[in-house]
Amino acid sequence: xxxxxxxVLMPVRNEERYLEQALDSLFRQTLSDWELxxxxxxxxxxxxxxxAQAARGDERVKVVRLQGxxxxxxxxAGLEACRAPLLARMDGDDICHPxxxxxxxxxxxxxxxxxxxASNFRHFPRxxxxxxxxxxxxxxxxxxxxxxxxxxxxxESPFVHPSVMTRREVxxxxxxxxxxxxxxxxxxxxxxxxAGVRFGRLPETLFFWRDHPERxxxxxxxxxxxxxxxxxxHHLRRGFLQGVxxxxxxxxxREARAWQxxxxxxxxxxxxxxxxDPRKIGRILHGAPVSHSMDADVAGRKxxxxxxxxxxxxxxxxxxxxxxxxxxxxxxxxx
Numbered sequence: 001x002x003x004x005x006x007x008v009l010m011p012v013r014n015e016e017r018y019l020e021q022a023l024d025s026l027f028r029q030t031l032s033d034w035e036l037x038x039x040x041x042x043x044x045x046x047x048x049x050x051x052a053q054a055a056r057g058d059e060r061v062k063v064v065r066l067q068g069x070x071x072x073x074x075x076x077a078g079l080e081a082c083r084a085p086l087l088a089r090m091d092g093d094d095i096c097h098p099x100x101x102x103x104x105x106x107x108x109x110x111x112x113x114x115x116x117x118a119s120n121f122r123h124f125p126r127x128x129x130x131x132x133x134x135x136x137x138x139x140x141x142x143x144x145x146x147x148x149x150x151x152x153x154x155x156e157s158p159f160v161h162p163s164v165m166t167r168r169e170v171x172x173x174x175x176x177x178x179x180x181x182x183x184x185x186x187x188x189x190x191x192x193x194x195a196g197v198r199f200g201r202l203p204e205t206l207f208f209w210r211d212h213p214e215r216x217x218x219x220x221x222x223x224x225x226x227x228x229x230x231x232x233x234h235h236l237r238r239g240f241l242q243g244v245x246x247x248x249x250x251x252x253x254r255e256a257r258a259w260q261x262x263x264x265x266x267x268x269x270x271x272x273x274x275x276x277d278p279r280k281i282g283r284i285l286h287g288a289p290v291s292h293s294m295d296a297d298v299a300g301r302k303x304x305x306x307x308x309x310x311x312x313x314x315x316x317x318x319x320x321x322x323x324x325x326x327x328x329x330x331x332x333x334x335x
Contacts, residue, residue: 005033007082011074015092016046031102042068091162100206104165115170115197119206161185163207182231255308303331
């Protein structure tokens with residue numbers, strides 16, 4: 001069998017409710033030169049039967065079976081079985097636009113320096129979506145190029161994992177997927193960025209991300225807020241905060257205080273707080289003064305911006321521009 005153009009890596013476990021719709025969206029792709037590596041991780045429902053039927057009907061479908069080893073082992077087992085130079089992720093409960101593979105593959109083949117390309121996405125079904133998820137969709141889709149993606153890399157995960165297409169060698173070169181106690185996809189993006197991988201995003205909505213109570217991002221502790229903070233700090237200590245023992249914290253709310261506790265456990269002290277709330281300015285918080293962002297003397301100190309409200313983060317960026325603080329050099333946003 002000749003090497004396909006794209007390998008589709010799809011780990012599944014008990015996805016009988018949505019799997020046929022996900023598979024149908026693959027079979028409707030305008031680019032047909034792909035293989036599907038479906039990793040069934042110990043399903044106990046009709047998932048194995050659905051995959052077996054798909055494999056009988058289409059020789060592009062390959063099924064790998066595990067015994068409930070977990071998401072990361074399933075991803076790595078699937079990665080090992082993939083043969084194509086381009087790797088597209090997919091989950092068993094989502095839907096691809098028919099032109100997704102065509103457009104993403106064309107982008108990577110035109111832009112040789114880019115290692116990963118995403119696209120705009122849309123949550124569904126819409127009636128049950130909470131405001132936070134709609135905000136996340138809007139924010140992520142606004143990260144339209146490599147510079148914007150890297151600017152907000154430590155704010156939240158900038159990609160929906162099953163929406164991306166990468167060069168398989170890029171994933172392999174950074175060590176594949178790993179289970180470190182936090183989101184395996186976000187950890188991968190941060191390792192890619194540290195290795196100098198360039199990112200891209202197509203402006204078209206080519207992926208539809210199903211929201212439901214059983215989704216991994218809602219049920220796994222690896223995606224909890226504290227786990228995501230630990231992931232961010234792990235990578236910041238290898239880059240922006242390498243060798244740093246004290247920082248200035250922009251923000252003095254709940255998110256900033258959570259970061260203060262996490263940093264303190266790593267031996268990093270908050271030596272100054274920046275805030276705009278007049279009730280906090282002039283106070284001492286955890287042994288450090290609170291000042292207005294326009295008045296504080298923070299020369300030579302790294303700043304961590306932990307402002308939980310998106311509009312507040314943008315206001316800080318305006319202040320930073322006026323004070324000639326450089327993002328990624330003088331400060332980085334973590335919320």
